[in-house]
Structure formats: C-alpha cells, structure tokens
Amino acid sequence: MNTIVVTGATSGIGFAVSREMLNKGYRLIGTGRSIQSCDKAAKLLAEEFPEADLIFFPANLMHLTQVTYLAEEINAYLAQNCEGRLFALINNAGCVCSHYTTSEDGYEQQFSLNYLSAFLLTYHLFPSLIKGNGRILITSSNSHKMMKMHWKDIMYQRRYNPLMVYKQSKLCNLLFAHALNRRLSGCPVRAYGIDPGLVNTDIGLKNNSRLTRLVWSVRRKKGVSPEVPAKIYARVCGQKHAPDGFYYAVHGETAFSRQVNDENAERLFALSERLCGISYDRMFEGAGL
Amino acid sequence: MNVLITGASGGLGRAFAICCAQRGCNLLLTDIEENGLYAIQNGLKRQFDGNILIKRCDMTIDKDVRELMDYANQQNFKLDMLLNVAGIDYEGGFMQRDFLQISEILSVNVEATLRITHHALKLRRPEGRFYVVFVSSLASLYPIPLKATYAASKRFLLDFSLALGQELKSKNVFVLSLCPGGLCTTQDSLRGIEAQGFWGSMTTNRIEKVVHQTINRSLRGKRIYIPGMFNRALGLISRFVPAFIIAKLLYERWSKAQKQWLVLND
Numbered sequence: 001m002n003t004i005v006v007t008g009a010t011s012g013i014g015f016a017v018s019r020e021m022l023n024k025g026y027r028l029i030g031t032g033r034s035i036q037s038c039d040k041a042a043k044l045l046a047e048e049f050p051e052a053d054l055i056f057f058p059a060n061l062m063h064l065t066q067v068t069y070l071a072e073e074i075n076a077y078l079a080q081n082c083e084g085r086l087f088a089l090i091n092n093a094g095c096v097c098s099h100y101t102t103s104e105d106g107y108e109q110q111f112s113l114n115y116l117s118a119f120l121l122t123y124h125l126f127p128s129l130i131k132g133n134g135r136i137l138i139t140s141s142n143s144h145k146m147m148k149m150h151w152k153d154i155m156y157q158r159r160y161n162p163l164m165v166y167k168q169s170k171l172c173n174l175l176f177a178h179a180l181n182r183r184l185s186g187c188p189v190r191a192y193g194i195d196p197g198l199v200n201t202d203i204g205l206k207n208n209s210r211l212t213r214l215v216w217s218v219r220r221k222k223g224v225s226p227e228v229p230a231k232i233y234a235r236v237c238g239q240k241h242a243p244d245g246f247y248y249a250v251h252g253e254t255a256f257s258r259q260v261n262d263e264n265a266e267r268l269f270a271l272s273e274r275l276c277g278i279s280y281d282r283m284f285e286g287a288g289l
Numbered sequence: 290m291n292v293l294i295t296g297a298s299g300g301l302g303r304a305f306a307i308c309c310a311q312r313g314c315n316l317l318l319t320d321i322e323e324n325g326l327y328a329i330q331n332g333l334k335r336q337f338d339g340n341i342l343i344k345r346c347d348m349t350i351d352k353d354v355r356e357l358m359d360y361a362n363q364q365n366f367k368l369d370m371l372l373n374v375a376g377i378d379y380e381g382g383f384m385q386r387d388f389l390q391i392s393e394i395l396s397v398n399v400e401a402t403l404r405i406t407h408h409a410l411k412l413r414r415p416e417g418r419f420y421v422v423f424v425s426s427l428a429s430l431y432p433i434p435l436k437a438t439y440a441a442s443k444r445f446l447l448d449f450s451l452a453l454g455q456e457l458k459s460k461n462v463f464v465l466s467l468c469p470g471g472l473c474t475t476q477d478s479l480r481g482i483e484a485q486g487f488w489g490s491m492t493t494n495r496i497e498k499v500v501h502q503t504i505n506r507s508l509r510g511k512r513i514y515i516p517g518m519f520n521r522a523l524g525l526i527s528r529f530v531p532a533f534i535i536a537k538l539l540y541e542r543w544s545k546a547q548k549q550w551l552v553l554n555d
Binding site: 104 | 328336474
C-alpha cells in the first residue's frame, strides 16, 4: 500500500484530495491546524472508508518549528509502518490573510504557510520520498500568472496587498517545483505544480476581514466543487511512471508563466534555504544524489 | 543603534523588531515567552545582519529585570531606544473578572513597564540621544466602560510619557506615546475587531505602517502618535465632549461588541 501525505487535509481541496486518494486505496497521513479539525476530518473519513488506513497530525505549518516537529512525527510514523517509504507529498495547506501579520519567525503569514512550509516540509521528508520513488505535488494556482516576484520587499513589509502576496506565494510554489526538478534529473523523485482552478472552498472566509470575506463569498460561487480538482492529484499520483509534465490542471498539462525560469527559481531557492536555515545540496549529498 | 523591545514575541513586538532590524539596528528582545524569542531571533538572523540578542524576562519580577539589565551590560549593549510593547488585557467587565486578572493588567501595563523604563534609562549611552516609546492605545483617550482597567492603564502611560518627556528633555531623552486603534496581530485580535463591527474596521490601523511611522516620529522627537485620520478625529472629539457623555456612549458600543465577541468565540 502506497502512503501519501496531504497538508491542509481537514477542509477544502485537501479534504477532497484525501477522500479521492483513500478511495483509490492509498494510506493517508493528513495534517490540519488544530486537534479539533483533525479529529473531525479523521472521523468523517473513517466513517466513509471503514477499511482505510489513515492518521492525522495537527500542526500549524505557518510556524517553521512546527513544520520541523511535524516532519519528525511523520518520518517516525513512516519508519514504523511503511518501511520509511513515502509515495507522495501533497503540499496543499494555504491561507489568505487580509492584513500584514507574521509567523512566530517574523515571516509574513501567507508567504510562510503557502510557500515556505512546503519548502521545509519537503526537505525533511525527502529521504522518505527517495525510498518511495515519490512525487511532490504542490497546490499552485493560475493566479500566479501576471505576477512578478517582488524581490525588493518579498514579504510586503512596506505596503501590504493581500491579493498580490497570495499570487506571489503561488508563483513561489511553481518556482520551487522548477528548482527542485532541476536538481533531481536522474532521480526518480519529481515535483509538480497543480492548478486546481477556481474552487468553492472556505479559504477566503477563515479569519479574514469583512471585505475579503465579501469578495470571496461572491467569487467562490463561480467555483467548482473541490472534488473536481481532487481528480488532478489522483491522476498525477496514479500513473505508474512519474509523468514528464510540470504543471497540471483539470484538462491535463497546462501553460505557466514565463516568470517561472531558472533565474527566479534559483534566487528564490537560495533565499528560502537561508530563511529555513537548511541546505538541500548537503542533504542530497548525504542521500547519495 | 541599539534597541530594547519588550513583548517581542507577540505580533506587534515582532513587527517592531522586523522594522528595526531592517534599519540596521542591533536588538535586545525580551518577553515572558521564551520559545517565541528563539523563533523570532532565528527569523531575524536569517534575514538581517544586525546583532540580535534575546533574554526571557518576566517584567513583573524585579529580579528578572535586573538579570536582563546585567545581561545587556555583559554584552556591552548600551541602549539608544526602548520600545515598551508588552501589555495585556482581559475581556469583560470589572466584576466579571477575577481581581487577580484586574491586578495583573495594572501590574504588567503600568508597574512592569515603568520598572523596565527606569532600569533602561540607567543603561543608556552617556552621550547621545535616547528614545522611549510607550505603546498606549486609542482607548487611553476615553473612559471606557467594560474595558475600564485597560483603558485607564493606557491613560496612565499616556500622561506619564508626556510628563516624563518634559522631565528628561534636557537630558536628551525623547518620549513618544503610540495610541493605535485595533491592530491585527493575532486571530484573536482579528475576532475582537470583527466584534466591534463598523467602528472596529474604521479604527483599525495597518500594523506595517504604524511601526514604521512610530520609529520615524520617535526619532523626530514627537510626543504623541495617533495613527489614522479617523482616529485622530476621534481623539479631537474627546477634548470637547464631557467625559461622562463619552462614557455613556462607549458603554452602548462596548456592550454590543462584547455580546458579538462572545458569539464569535463560541
């Protein structure tokens, strides 16, 4: 039985992906922000799939210490139950914040949760992914188009604009996947960006200002139900050999912004390594890559 | 420039720390919450070049504050600026709260803040200017029923800072009171602002702007900073309308807000 990790699995797209993957017979490790939300999601899924093998770990991935702690828990669980093998890591957790707020590390919250947590979690789970010939899926979005990296002030500390910060975080996700794939030629592990399209979830309603909630409650009505994009994740994971594409939407492979290039990807990768206090290259060397 | 920030692992403290680090300041961060200090220290060190020191301190305990100052001395960290951010509040009316909580508000917001200010002033550079910032509140401008202790404690800081500023003007010490409206620092504070409805969103300030402006104004030697046009207008009204009428109006507003707050927290 192949094991997958889904972050932000208690609601929205993450929950739908979890259902879809359990349906296909994967073993699920889900994460959610609070113990209550994890319990609730685990109970719902266990009721629907009584035979399924699933476990939830609560962690607020906005804070990097919690990402590291979660990774330790997952690695220990994988070692005990799955011979240390992880088949897919679905970096899906994300948020929208209408005000400038920081994580415990002093990083802007959307940047930290939507992007940096995925960067760090992937790093820590990488040895397990190598053992499992795994795939890394990152929830991006077409909103990354028409957006450039705001290098001058990457966390928008001077003038905060929630929409721009969100769009940039989704561009970061693709740049990360791109930089990772450059380093992984010759290795069976591959990274993919996923465009779920406009989906009717609660993302803009959780702990946001009236304006953001109002805008999102109108906008989300045009969105599809989360079951639709869940199929993309299942398709990318379901192929026997890791597919060659990079960015997938409901209808298959899709185009991405020209901003997703080597220069931006490497610059962001170096910055992210510094912000997380890690080095992928050293880890790759240790893993014999 | 060497800056001491209290309450540095909270939302506003972190924002001040980032703002100062961006300007190339060396920082000594303190808070009662030690893990938070390690996290923000790491985050700042990875982004900026300045020297970032941390030391846990319960400001209500004299021994802790002395240890903090000894630590600064050992590190040869002479102060140029003190940002008094640490403060607390408990929602609910005077009789709905335990007296221990009421006294804790006073002890942290007033007594501990003055204690650390007194010690820090002794640790300032002998030559050069010294800047002190007190984080007061828009609440300091009025008597606020149901938030009486908090508002009065912030009023204390406002009056105190004006007097202290005058007292130490000749010694090159500049004292500023920051009187912000709502600041979205945590999910709880966001819910608190939501509960106030229209007034909440009108008086809320952008935290990233407030911290920059506060440092700028402090360096320019200003004494009071009320961020936002709307808040300044409210501040003006408080000068002309008798306090008992304001108290009556605010009682209406806060009893509604508190009911809403209870609903949102359920």
